[in-house]
Amino acid sequence: xxxxxxxxxxxxxxxxxxxxxxxxxxxxxxxxxxxxxxxxxxxxxxxxxxxxxxxxxxxxxxxxxxxxxxxxxxxxxxxxxxxxxxxxxxxxxxxxxxxxxxxxxxxxxxxxxxxxxxxxxxxxxxxxxxxxxxxxxxxxxx
Numbered sequence: 001x002x003x004x005x006x007x008x009x010x011x012x013x014x015x016x017x018x019x020x021x022x023x024x025x026x027x028x029x030x031x032x033x034x035x036x037x038x039x040x041x042x043x044x045x046x047x048x049x050x051x052x053x054x055x056x057x058x059x060x061x062x063x064x065x066x067x068x069x070x071x072x073x074x075x076x077x078x079x080x081x082x083x084x085x086x087x088x089x090x091x092x093x094x095x096x097x098x099x100x101x102x103x104x105x106x107x108x109x110x111x112x113x114x115x116x117x118x119x120x121x122x123x124x125x126x127x128x129x130x131x132x133x134x135x136x137x138x139x140x141x142x
Contacts, residue, residue, distance in 0.1 A: 038079050048086040055080040 003011070005027070013023035034044045034052055044052040059075040083091070 041077075046084070048084050050081055050083040050087055053080050053082070054078070 009020055009024045009027055012018065012027060013020045016023065018026070037044050038052060038054050041054055043054075054077050056077050057075060060073050062071050062073045063069070064071055
């Protein structure tokens with residue numbers, strides 16, 4: 001699931017108590033400031049989140065996939081993002097384990113009754129039951 005600009009605006013407005021209009025202005029100002037700094041060749045560091053920077057790519061030779069002809073790809077500058085330590089830890093952390101539901105375990109059907117029901121079902125679909133606890137999907141020889 002991704003988060004688009006409208007959803008981000010609503011989230012910021014809800015978390016900060018700002019109106020959606022004010023939250024949208026704040027997001028636009030932040031993105032604008034980061035973009036302007038990168039356009040001028042600078043870096044933007046947000047401690048704990050990451051660093052936005054500009055990376056220069058060298059000119060290189062590539063191939064046109066349709067014709068196979070060699071083409072020259074010019075040098076260019078591209079934006080780059082390096083996540084900070086806190087962001088890496090947050091994203092890479094294992095999800096919390098769901099709490100155990102003890103109430104559901106009390107109301108479960110006993111295992112033997114469940115197996116007896118499956119035995120009857122499997123016999124009707126031409127499976128051979130090998131024991132009370134295991135049944136294999138072997139076809140009954142006819």
